[in-house]
Structures are given as structure tokens and as C-alpha cells.
Amino acid sequence: MPLLSPSPTPVPPAPPKTVGWLTVLRLPHCGRSLFGTLVGRLPLGMAPVALLMAVEAEDGSLAYGAALAAAFGLAVAAGQPLLGRFVDRAGQTVPLVVGAVISALALASIAVVGTGEPHLAMTAALLAGLAAPPLEAALRSLWVRLVPTPSHLRAAYALDSGSQELVYVAGPLLATCIATWAGPTLALAATAALGLTGALTVAAGAPSRAWRPRPDRRGGLLGALQPPTLRLLLLALAAVGASLGALHVAALATADRYDTSWLAGAMPAALSVGALIGSAVYTLRPWHACLGTQLVLTGAGFTLTWLPLCLDPPPPIGLALVLLPGLFFGPLLTAAYLAIDAVARPGMVTESYSWLVSAFGVGTAAGTALAGPWGGSWIVPAVTAAIALGLLHLVRHRLTHRTQILPL
Template sequence: MTSTVAMPVAPPATAPVAWSTVLRLPHCGRLLAATLTGRLPHGMAPVAVLLAARADGLGYVAGGVLAALYGAGVAVGQPLLGRLTDRAGQTRPFVVSVLASTALLLVLALVGAANFLLAAIITAAAGLTSPPLEAGLRALWTSIVPTPNHLRAAYALDSGSQELVYVAGPLLATVIATAADPRAALGVTALLGLAGTLLVAHAAPSRTWRPAEPRPVGTAGALHPPGIRLLLLAMTAVGAALGALNVAALASAERHEAAWLSGAVPAALSLGAIAGSALLSRHVWNAPLHTQLTISAAAFTVAWLPLQLDTPPLVLLLSAVLPGIAFGPLLATAYCCIDVLGAPGTITESFGWLISAFGIGTATGTATAGAADGSWLVPAAAAACALLFVLTLRPFLTPTTSPRTEAP
């Protein structure tokens, strides 16, 4: 599954490829920065919508529902827009979808959330039309990096840097809402998404990108290969672990009477993910892809065990870094698996389904952890389920396959 610019087949590297090397390649730094900017609404919009709802007199439940509707819209829209992108290229789907999403968020900023039904429709539609930048960038990497080892470093950079969206996004929305008002935060969210997307769409690799092979016949599309379905189930379980983390962190904060833990623990995991992704790119790992995925998933599962102990808040905070360190390499390896397992001509849709799997998993984990009173057993159990699904992938990831090294 490749783009129109074929990646040369290269022998295994003897030296790692640094993130700085990837960023110095033509287009790479600009595309990554523009994509992160265009994706900021994914981190900002739920918080801005919740704050706008509170400012308009709605309760936390109604505000939470509105924020969840945006996330649900994103989860549904990413694979659908990804399928359209695989057929029409990136330019038109990106531009049309971002114009629609921007207009909807600006309308919400103008009318507010006092009318809950209207706000719910607008919010869900804004999420549904959010452009598939994340999947689009992963489809582009193969056309802008020269070797498979550069590609793996790019995936590690991608998986690490995306944490910035969910750390900086909520913080930026909160700061703007506090300094001005929540509606201003919605307006800035819309404009940042528009600016980032237009920068991506204007870049030469995005304008010229087309899937190299025709789509398979059938409505299943990217979900047709059984291997991709198993990988998505594994990533859904990974998302459930991360969703449960937020509730478990809140419960721990209340139990220890340390309110700062509720935000610090998820932030610690995000920092761990950046560190883990950076470590992955600094070392050459020539093991078979399934071995890499299994070791990463096993490490992710084991990393939750220290959090089961009744430890002081500071130790709990440091322990939260461990699942993050394993999560970064696990996610980057999953990206490589998409390249091997995905059906020809469905690269953007396949990555779109991966995003949806995480969204569904996160919501499921949050609900389950809530029912379990924030027990740390929930994310550990979800991680163990992810490992079980990964183990079933062995027949589909043979030792001879490697990401995007096949001739077109």
C-alpha cells in the first residue's frame, strides 16, 4: 500500500535516524507543524464547548454531552473522509471539510450553547467534518522520506508529537476562555484548524498525492482484511486503557486529597509517550514487525502494574510515566502494521479507522472506569486485552514483511 511516489527498497540500517534528520528533509517540518496546528481543534474544541456551555448556564452533564458529541463526530468522520481522500486525493476533501468545520464552530461561537439541541447538532457536525489531517500525514510520510528507517523515525516523531495536541490544546482553550470568554476560545479553535489545514493542502506533497493502487471492490473497504480488524481491536483496547486513566487519576486525586493529580497524571503519561517515541527513533530495531508489536504491547501491559499499588502521590505520578514510555513505541509500531496489513488503496481510510478505534476505546474505558469507581485495574485489564489481540496477529505479520518496502 504505497503512494504514487515509491519508496526505494533499502537494506537494514546500521545507524538510527534522528528526529532532527527527519525534520530537515524537504516538506517534513512544515507538514508536521501544519498538521499539528490543524489538529488543535481535537484538543481545544471539547474543552471550549464545555466552557461555553457552562457560561450559557448549562450544567456539567449537558456540557459533557456536547464535548462527547464532538469526539463522536470525529470518530465517525475520520474513516469516511479518509475513504473520500483515497479516491479523490487530499486537496478537495481537506479544503471542503475544513471550511465546513470552521463555519460550524464559528456559528457555535456566535449563537452559544443556550439552545442545547441546536448546539448538539452543530457540535456533532463540526466533529464529523473535521479534516482527516492525522491520517493524511501518515499517508504522506512515504512520499517525503527516503528509506524505511526514516519512515519509522517519522512515525515515532508523529506518535510523540501528537501528544502536544492533547496537552497544549486544552490548556490553550482554557487560557483564552479565561482571558476573554469561551466563545472567543471557540473562534480561535476554528481559525487554527482552518490555518493548519490550508497550509497542509497547499503543500506540494499533499496536492500531488494519490493512492498508487485502485480500491478493492466491496463496501467494507479498509476493514476487509482480517489482520486490520484485529489490529483495530487491539488499538481499541489501548484507547480504553488511556480513557480509564483519566477517571482513575481523578479518583486517586480525591483519595489522596491532592487535586493536582487529576491533571498531572495524564500529563505524565503524555510526557512518557514523547520520551518513549524519542527512544524508539534513537535505536535501530530490526526484529520482525510482530515481535516489535508484541514486545511493545507486553511492556504497555506490565507498565500498569506499579499503579495498582497504594503509593504516595509523587510515586503515583512517576509511575504514570511508565505506560507512556511503552505507548509511544506501541503506537509507532501500529502505524507500521497499517502499512503491511491494509488493503491496497485504503491508506488514509485505514489510519482513519485507527483514530476511530482510539476514540471508541477511550469512551469505553472512561465509562468502564467510572462504573468501577476509578479502579486502576481497569486500564491494566484493557492493556492485557490489547496484548491478547496483538498475539493473534502473528499469522498476518510474517517475518519477511516490513513497512512500505515492497516495490509498487
């Protein structure tokens, strides 16, 4: 009678492999796609500053300059979902190229004609914002096709969320330097040229040209907003954006109180640096918590780290403390990207990500407006962050079982 061989000991599944940012950037097309997206999105940080300085150079009022900058920002928030839906229906090439050309021509027209005619300048600013190509959303719909594994995708999203902070640090700084040294006209022209160059870099790449809409795409009046979980997540992210908008006013008020003008720009930059560091740390090792828990925990950290700032610490301490919300903001944004992937309707991923951009834009504007009457109090970003945390708890409960067991 033959001896029965012992049954093999089951081998436990290997833990998810840690993938770093350099690994992602070495993959074909990843570095070019990310670089083109960042360059193409620089106008989002440059245009408001360039418009303000252009009005100032022509002896216009601060209120007029702020209105032009606000019109551009709100138009971007309105145009992104529309162009994102266009991408999901027609592919990436036409929306990215046509949008970039129209937006660049609108900004260039302000550079040539000036801001002396308010109606013309306002129309051009609105058109430039509405036509701004949805590069951020387009890249996130490409990542899943550019990387081979969920671990790579997690690292790519963390790299994405961390590096996008450079847009809002480098953009205003670049616009200010060009306007100071060469005049606001050249700053507007450079803004237009960079936006067009970045968009064409992405659109000319093989992954973007090969990207096709899904044939099972289902339409409807609400479009990508149909899933209730997505709507809740967008509301939470709008509240997060409100905290960031209130930060700019609080930083300016703090700079005035302590007579340190540099603090108005340094504090938002410090939060961006914190977000970059937080995203890098998030990538270092897999986090085994379910996706809903990741959203809540990073949201809790983002909320709690605003509280020490409510004590109005002096500039050196305050500047260091602003880093802390950023450390949680980067991972929170990365977890939000993964959640959108999980709950987006078939064939509507680009539009879903475009709504995220809009939610942040509207939330940032609302936070800025809300912080003004409160005199730039640090309580405002803390309260809006707490609202975001409450909404993230609801998102966690609504996430499906399939979402919660995603390999992260």
C-alpha cells in the same frame, strides 16, 4: 596458465542507518507538513474543553456540557473513516479544505449563537466533529512519499506518534487559558481558526496537492477493513485507547482521594511526556526484532507498567509511575503504523489510518465509561491493556512473512 584470483570475501550488509528526528524535519516539506497537521488537530483537544466551559458560562448543567463534548468526540470517530475513504478516492485537497471549512464554521456558530439552544448546539457539535479533516491519516499517507528510506520512515512515524501527544496536552491547556482570560466564546473561535489554519497549511503544500489515489484501488463493502489482520490490530488499539480513557477517570479519582486537584490533569500529561520520551528512545537505534515481536513486546511493557498503579500509590510516586506506560505507548503506536502500512489494502492507506483514529476515539470513550462504575480504579486500564496484549499476540501470528521481514 593464468593464476586464478581469489574470490572476493563477501561483504556483510551494512546495518540499518539510525535516522534522528532532526534529519527527518530537515527534509523538504516534512517540517511544514508535521507542523500544519499538529496545529490543525489542536481542535481535537481544545473543542471538548471549550464546549464544557461555554456551557458553564451560560449556567448550563455539567451533564449538558459533557454531552456536547462527547457528541463532538464520537462524531470525529465516525467521520474520520468516511473522509479517509474520500481522500483515497479524490485526493487530499478537497476533503481537507472542505472538511476544515465546515468544521470551523460549525464551531464558530456555537461561539456566535451560544449553547442556549440545545438542539442547535448539539447539531453544530456533531457537524464539527463529522467534518473534522483527517489530517492525522493524511500525513501518514504522505510520509512514505516525503522520506527516502525505510529508516527515515521509521523515524518519521516515531516523530509522528510522539508529537501527537502535544495535541492532547497543549490543546486542553490552550482552551482553558483562552476561556479563562478572554471567555469561552473566544476559545471556541480560536479553536475554529486554528483547525482551519492547520488544514489549509497542509492542503496548500506541494506534497498534499500532488498526492493522487492509486489506480489499482479495489473497493468493496468493508473497504479498508477487509484484511482480518487490520481488524484485529484496530481492536487491539481500541483496547489501548480504553486504557487511556480509563486513565483520566482514575487520575480524577486519585486527585479526589488525596485532595490534590492538579493531579487530574498532571497524570494524563505525564503519560504524554512518557510517550514522547519513549518515541525518541525508539528512534535512537534500529530494533532488529520482527514487526510482530515489536508489537507484542511494547504491548507487554504497556500492560505490565500499569500494575504498580493498582496499589494506589501516593501522588508523587503515582505521577512518576504514570510515565512508564507512556514510555511503551509511543513505540507501540509507531510499530502499529508500520503494521498498517504492511497490511493495508492497495490504495486504502488513508482510510486505514482513519480507522485507527476512530478505534482510539471509540476505545477512549469506552474506557472512560467503564472506569466510572469502578470508581476510577487503576485495575481498569491494566485489564484493558491486558486485552490489548492478547489481541496483539493474534496480530503477530497473522502478520505475513513479508510483513515480518520489513527493514526497521
